[in-house]
Structure formats: structure tokens, C-alpha cells
Amino acid sequence: MSVQPMVKAEAVHKSFGAAHILKGVDLEVAPREVFCLIGPSGSGKSTFLRCINHLEQINAGRLSVDGHLVGYREHDGKLYELKDREVAAKRRDIGMVFQRFNLFPHMTALENVMEGPVQVKREAKAVARERAKALLDRVGLADKAGNYPTQLSGGQQQRVAIARALAMEPKLMLFDEPTSALDPELVGDVLDVMRGLAEDGMTMIVVTHEMGFAREVGDALVFMDDGVVVESGHPRDVLSRPQHERTKSFLSKVL
Amino acid sequence: MTEVTDTFDKGPAVAGSPYEPIRAIPVRHYGRWISAVVVVALLAWLVYAFSQGNILWGTVWDKLFDRTVLQGLWRTVLISVCAMAVGLVLGLLFAVMRLSKNPVTGAVAWLYIWFFRGTPVYVQLLMWFNLALIFPVINLMPLYKNDTVAVMTPFVAALLGLGLNEGAYMAEIVRAGIQSVDEGQTEAAHALGMTGTRTMRRIVLPQAMRVIIPPTGNEFINMLKTSSLVSAVQYTELLRSTSNIGSDSTAIMELYFVACFWYLVLTSVFSVGQFYVERRYARGSLRTLPLTPWQKVRANLTTLRRPKVA
Numbered sequence: 199m200s201v202q203p204m205v206k207a208e209a210v211h212k213s214f215g216a217a218h219i220l221k222g223v224d225l226e227v228a229p230r231e232v233f234c235l236i237g238p239s240g241s242g243k244s245t246f247l248r249c250i251n252h253l254e255q256i257n258a259g260r261l262s263v264d265g266h267l268v269g270y271r272e273h274d275g276k277l278y279e280l281k282d283r284e285v286a287a288k289r290r291d292i293g294m295v296f297q298r299f300n301l302f303p304h305m306t307a308l309e310n311v312m313e314g315p316v317q318v319k320r321e322a323k324a325v326a327r328e329r330a331k332a333l334l335d336r337v338g339l340a341d342k343a344g345n346y347p348t349q350l351s352g353g354q355q356q357r358v359a360i361a362r363a364l365a366m367e368p369k370l371m372l373f374d375e376p377t378s379a380l381d382p383e384l385v386g387d388v389l390d391v392m393r394g395l396a397e398d399g400m401t402m403i404v405v406t407h408e409m410g411f412a413r414e415v416g417d418a419l420v421f422m423d424d425g426v427v428v429e430s431g432h433p434r435d436v437l438s439r440p441q442h443e444r445t446k447s448f449l450s451k452v453l
Numbered sequence: 454m455t456e457v458t459d460t461f462d463k464g465p466a467v468a469g470s471p472y473e474p475i476r477a478i479p480v481r482h483y484g485r486w487i488s489a490v491v492v493v494a495l496l497a498w499l500v501y502a503f504s505q506g507n508i509l510w511g512t513v514w515d516k517l518f519d520r521t522v523l524q525g526l527w528r529t530v531l532i533s534v535c536a537m538a539v540g541l542v543l544g545l546l547f548a549v550m551r552l553s554k555n556p557v558t559g560a561v562a563w564l565y566i567w568f569f570r571g572t573p574v575y576v577q578l579l580m581w582f583n584l585a586l587i588f589p590v591i592n593l594m595p596l597y598k599n600d601t602v603a604v605m606t607p608f609v610a611a612l613l614g615l616g617l618n619e620g621a622y623m624a625e626i627v628r629a630g631i632q633s634v635d636e637g638q639t640e641a642a643h644a645l646g647m648t649g650t651r652t653m654r655r656i657v658l659p660q661a662m663r664v665i666i667p668p669t670g671n672e673f674i675n676m677l678k679t680s681s682l683v684s685a686v687q688y689t690e691l692l693r694s695t696s697n698i699g700s701d702s703t704a705i706m707e708l709y710f711v712a713c714f715w716y717l718v719l720t721s722v723f724s725v726g727q728f729y730v731e732r733r734y735a736r737g738s739l740r741t742l743p744l745t746p747w748q749k750v751r752a753n754l755t756t757l758r759r760p761k762v763a
């Protein structure tokens with residue numbers, strides 16, 4: 199018996215009104231894998247990522263995380279929509295890091311990291327504070343715990359955002375272009391943190407334009423275009439010897 | 454990991470070359486002088502007019518702390534605060550209803566705002582007060598039953614009239630505040646596993662407060678003044694109690710002065726409070742909070758005592 203995939207997508211479709219964005223995405227992400235997702239702008243990478251934690255609802259196909267359907271319960275061959283509360287409960291196990299950080303501006307870095315454990319997991323404040331401090335230390339920001347997000351650089355904000363997601367002890371982390379809003383000299387710090395996570399065996403899906411990171415850290419890579427998976431394989435193979443014309447032309451533009 | 458080190462204060466010191474300060478003849482702002490003189494003259498004329506007017510300043514002073522006046526003052530504060538509280542709760546409720554995905558609650562909220570914002574508060578007050586004309590008995594079947602006249606005391610009529618009217622305005626203010634919060638905030642909260650209500654309470658509303666509070670302060674100042682209308686439903690607040698004394702003692706204008714004095718005290722005291730509340734909710738949106746007046750004084754004192762050495 200093979201291991202259960204962390205994420206499994208079968209013919210996933212998603213439309214916004216008349217706009218058909220995902221047109222049958224098939225892919226599998228194994229546990230402990232760093233799974234990179236690349237593709238041109240508008241190809242549906244963010245949309246797919248958001249479907250995984252049910253920020254968007256899929257229209258057709260099957261999408262499951264750790265063996266459980268996203269957003270539905272299956273019983274006697276019928277699908278039942280999950281209640282808000284149940285959807286929220288499932289999201290606890292999936293961390294998400296956004297392109298524009300989305301830290302809570304009215305809370306300090308420490309409070310941002312504590313918010314999930316205290317409010318969602320009902321962890322005691324003292325415990326959550328100690329863990330939050332340790333997490334901030336892990337992302338290299340122990341001395342910025344008391345700063346509000348506006349008092350942090352972009353790179354520091356993104357590292358706090360990663361710590362905030364990790365505080366929920368997720369089994370899967372989603373990164374949506376975590377470094378593309380950053381000044382070039384700040385990208386390295388964030389990628390270092392992500393590399394550390396990968397070494398610790400976190401399952402990660404990373405939408406990125408950082409081909410260097412994908413090549414070095416990635417275990418699998420998928421090239422998506424126009425709502426479908428065009429090509430997939432080991433990052434080194436896909437990046438060095440792309441098979442499809444669309445992959446070739448995309449890579450020639452970004453490399 | 455490298456932190457951004459500040460290189461600013463390590464820059465090369467400017468060589469202390471002796472320089473010649475510019476000596477120029479400043480522009481003369483004749484216009485400013487003339488307008489200042491005109492304004493001061495008008496002001497002086499106004500003061501003179503009042504000093505010569507037929508005003509018993511002694512009466513103003515005597516009645517300022519009259520027991521009846523102070524009682525009226527207290528009741529003005531009471532009805533304003535209570536009506537504002539009703540308005541806040543209703544405003545929050547109807548704002549959330551208007552933004553909800555449920556079309557029925559949305560429509561109900563719209564209808565409420567349409568009616569209570571679209572008719573004069575004075576008319577609404579009178580209608581509450583006279584409710585007994587159409588519903589002689591209030592009958593909440595299993596729970597409560599009483600004559601409307603007994604329930605609809607001046608205070609209740611005033612509270613309902615002012616509170617429901619305020620709720621309609623507050624609903625729009627709260628809605629604007631909620632909508633001002635970036636959608637990314639809701640998504641980040643959902644991604645952490647927060648439910649919709651918790652997201653609203655912990656993430657969206659605290660940020661919306663920054664937008665909600667300044668107009669709410671204005672609403673409250675308006676409320677302090679609009680509460681003078683409730684004398685129409687026999688609630689004896691500041692204006693009613695002063696004008697009662699005024700007409701009894703034939704010092705009508707004098708007691709309006711007394712009323713103005715207390716209204717100004719109320720609105721001024723409240724404005725100070727508003728400053729501190731706004732400052733509290735500016736946390737995180739400004740890199741440095743504005744100084745409180747007290748901090749400003751202290752800062753000035755310290756710089757006076759210890760002048761900066763160049």
C-alpha cells in the first residue's frame with residue numbers, strides 16, 4: 199500500500215461566474231514533500247492554493263487533504279456540505295502564507311503569533327506566549343516581538359506571518375508567492391526560513407517565481423498554464439529539460 | 454540574519470565652516486495685519502454689545518449651579534448616553550445584517566435605515582410618545598402585558614426615539630468601517646481556522662474602529678445637543694429645566710446662556726475623551742502615536758531644561 203498523499207486533486211474545476219479558471223487540475227502531494235507550483239500570471243495558481251483550504255469552493259472534481267475531502271463530507275455516495283464551524287476546524291491544520299503578508303495590524307508581532315493558538319485552539323495565554331516567542335526566535339525575530347507590523351520591514355513581516363501559521367502546528371503549509379512583494383535583499387531571509395521548514399520535514403506547497411529555491415529545495419514541481427497542469431516532475435528535470443513548448447517559452451522568460 | 458543597520462547618524466560630520474547668515478528684508482504681510490485688526494474690532498464690538506445688553510449676569514451666575522439645572526444636566530447626560538448605547542448596539546446589528554449574505558436580513562436592515570434616517574427624529578419622538586393612540590395595550594403574549602401609557606414614560610419614549618434614530622446612522626457608519634478593512638485580513642483569519650463571528654470580533658471590528666470612532670464621536674456630540682428635543686415628550690432635560698426656570702423668573706435669555714454653558718462643557722469634556730479613545734485605536738496604524746497634550750508639555754519642559762548640544 200502506498201502512503202496516503204497529503205493533497206490529492208482529481209480533475210478539479212473552478213469558475214468565477216463565466217470565467218473558467220481551473221480546467222481539470224490533477225496532482226498529488228506526498229507527505230514531507232516540498233511541492234513547487236509555477237506558471238504565468240493568471241494561470242490559476244493562487245486560485246488552486248485557495249481551494250485547498252476552502253477559501254474558494256471548487257465546482258467539479260475531487261480535492262482531498264490528508265484523505266479528507268475539502269469542504270464536504272461523503273456519506274453513502276452523497277456529498278454533504280460542511281458547516282462553517284467544520285470548515286474552520288479543518289483549516290487549523292493548514293497554514294497559509296500570503297503574498298501581501300496580511301498580518302493583523304492592530305496586534306504586535308507576538309500577539310499575531312499568539313492569536314491562532316489562543317482564539318482557535320483555546321491554548322492558555324502563558325503557554326501560547328512562550329511558544330510564540332520560540333517561534334519568533336526560530337524565524338530570527340526574537341527582538342521584534344513587541345513591534346507592530348508597520349514597524350517591521352517586508353521581510354520581517356513575512357517571517358512573522360510564517361511564525362503565525364506555524365503556531366497552529368499545521369501538517370501542511372501553503373505559500374502563495376511569499377517573496378514576490380519583497381525587496382530583493384530581503385528575499386533571502388524568508389527563503390532561509392522556508393528552507394529550514396523543509397529540512398524539518400514540513401509538507402509545503404509553494405507558488406513561487408524563485409526558480410533557484412525550487413531547484414534547490416523542491417522535491418516536485420508543477421508547471422501550470424491556463425488552468426491545467428502542463429508538466430510535472432523533479433524540479434531539476436523540469437527546469438533544465440522542459441518537454442513542452444509552453445513550459446519552454448515560460449522558462450525562457452523567467453530564467 | 455542581518456538586520457538593517459542605520460547608517461544615518463554615522464554620516465560624515467559637516468565641517469564647521471563659518472557662514473554668513475542671510476540678511477534680507479522680510480516680506481510685509483499687510484493683508485494679515487488688516488484682517489487681524491478688522492476681526493479684533495468686530496469681536497470687541499460684540500463684547501461691548503453684550504456688556505451693554507439687558508442681561509442680568511448675576512442671574513446667569515446664580516443659576517449655573519442651581520439644583521434643578523444640575524438635575525436637568527444629569528438627565529441630558531443620562532438620556533444621551535443611554536440612547537447612544539442603544540444606537541451603537543442597533544448600528545452594529547443592522548450593519549452586520551446589511552452585509553450578510555442573507556437577502557432577507559439585508560432587506561430588513563435596509564428598510565430600517567431607510568425609515569429611521571428618512572424621517573425627522575422629532576416626529577419619531579412624538580410617535581413613540583403617542584403610541585398608545587394606536588396600541589392601547591402592549592401584549593407580548595406569554596411574556597408581558599401592560600397598558601402602553603404605563604410603559605411609554607417620557608424616558609422610554611425619549612430613549613426609543615433617539616436610540617432607534619441613532620441606530621440608523623450608526624449602522625451606516627459601522628458598515629463603512631467594516632468595509633474599510635482589507636479582505637486579506639478576513640482571509641488570514643479564516644486561514645488560521647477562525648469562524649466568521651470570531652473573525653468579525655477579533656480581527657475586523659477592532660480595525661474598523663479606527664474608521665468608526667471619529668464619526669461616532671461626532672454622533673455623540675450631536676446626540677448631546679439633539680437630546681434637547683426630548684422635552685417634546687415631557688422628559689425634563691437640561692433645556693427644559695433651564696427654560697422652565699427662565700420663564701418663571703423672567704430671565705429667559707439668561708437661562709439659555711446657562712444651558713449653552715453646560716452644553717459647551719459637555720461637548721468639550723467629551724472631545725477630550727474622544728482624543729484619547731482615537732489614540733488608543735490608532736495603535737498599529739501609525740508608526741508613532743500622536744503625543745497627548747500632557748506628553749507634549751513634558752517634552753517641551755525637558756527640551757527647555759536640557760537644550761540639545763549641536
Ligand SMILES: Nc1ncnc2c1ncn2[C@@H]1O[C@H](COP(=O)(O)OP(=O)(O)OP(=O)(O)O)[C@@H](O)[C@H]1O
Nearest residue numbers: 214217219237238239240241242243244245246375
Ligand atoms: N474572486 C475572483 N473573482 C473573479 N475572478 C477571479 C477571482 N479570483 C481570481 N480570479 C481570476 O482568476 C484568474 C486566475 O487568478 P489567480 O490569482 O489564480 O492567478 P495566478 O496564477 O495566481 O496569477 P499570479 O501569478 O498573477 O498571482 C485570473 O484571471 C483572475 O482574474
Ligand SMILES: [Mg+2]
Nearest residue numbers: 243244245374
Ligand atoms: Mg497568485
